[in-house]
Amino acid sequence: MMLKLNARILKFSKIHVMGILNVTPDSFFDGGKYCVLSKAIDHVSNMINSGATIIDIGGESTRPGSKILSESEELERVIPIIHEVSRRFDVLISVNTSSALVMRESANINNGIHLINDIRSFTMKGAMQVAVECQLPICIMHMQGNPQNMQKSPYYSDIITEIDGYFHDQIIRFESAGISRNKLILDPGFGFGKSVAHNYKLLANLKHFHHFDIPLLIGLSRKSMLSFGQYAVQQRLIGSISCAVIAAMQGVHIIRVHDVRETVEALKAVQATLQYNKE
Numbered sequence: 001m002m003l004k005l006n007a008r009i010l011k012f013s014k015i016h017v018m019g020i021l022n023v024t025p026d027s028f029f030d031g032g033k034y035c036v037l038s039k040a041i042d043h044v045s046n047m048i049n050s051g052a053t054i055i056d057i058g059g060e061s062t063r064p065g066s067k068i069l070s071e072s073e074e075l076e077r078v079i080p081i082i083h084e085v086s087r088r089f090d091v092l093i094s095v096n097t098s099s100a101l102v103m104r105e106s107a108n109i110n111n112g113i114h115l116i117n118d119i120r121s122f123t124m125k126g127a128m129q130v131a132v133e134c135q136l137p138i139c140i141m142h143m144q145g146n147p148q149n150m151q152k153s154p155y156y157s158d159i160i161t162e163i164d165g166y167f168h169d170q171i172i173r174f175e176s177a178g179i180s181r182n183k184l185i186l187d188p189g190f191g192f193g194k195s196v197a198h199n200y201k202l203l204a205n206l207k208h209f210h211h212f213d214i215p216l217l218i219g220l221s222r223k224s225m226l227s228f229g230q231y232a233v234q235q236r237l238i239g240s241i242s243c244a245v246i247a248a249m250q251g252v253h254i255i256r257v258h259d260v261r262e263t264v265e266a267l268k269a270v271q272a273t274l275q276y277n278k279e
Helices: 037-050 071-088 100-108 127-134 159-177 196-204 206-212 237-249 260-278
Strands: 002-005 008-011 016-022 054-058 092-096 115-118 138-141 184-187 254-257
Touching: 016 037, 016 260, 037 054, 037 071, 037 260, 054 071, 054 115, 071 092, 071 100, 092 100, 100 115, 100 127, 115 127, 127 159, 138 159, 159 184, 159 196, 159 206, 196 206, 196 237, 237 254, 237 260, 254 260
Parallel strands: 016 054, 016 254, 054 092, 092 115, 115 138, 138 184
Antiparallel strands: 002 008
């Protein structure tokens, strides 16, 4: 399995780590840390040196209860960062946005983005049109509700079956619009309209989604499912690494994290184990 990103090929002979760059004042873990360009660039450099192969740049916080951001403000946050990262580093760049305008401007930057990562799965006005025009790889994420209400009593009769059906319908939707399935990535959306029990049932059954034969991306880093009633967000590193390992052992292709160095180190052991099992 592989993914074509412009003139580059992302092969899944290894598990890829996607480093998170939030240029937001209000993200749940690192809000405000990287809003200054120089600090953002230093962080990107550290993530690349630690083993990240993709940098996911986002200007909108989508934590539970977050406020909707204007497109103009999101542009101001994201575009200068994408421009500098693409100019300075040889790394794959993902833009994390639901805005058609931000998608279009990000794709128009010289040597700009390689991937569009949209938690709302291109349902905002104009987003699907941009996806078709750009023909970049895109990430489809499952979310019940929206960031403003998604954690208010989420309910599923069977979460695995329902997410599977969602992915099936979305693949048809994108193929009908003119985007082939070899440009798609699937993200089950941990924490997006899911209780703690839902999240762990999902984590235990990630291998189920391989029947689509589409790369699978997961993001559990520092999320509240790891609190166990006692761990603040700053204390969730060990839980984050543990979940990354559980996911990787089930064949997940891309893991989106805040803590790149620690995750990459843990995944070396996973990769060695998976390779040994093949021999």
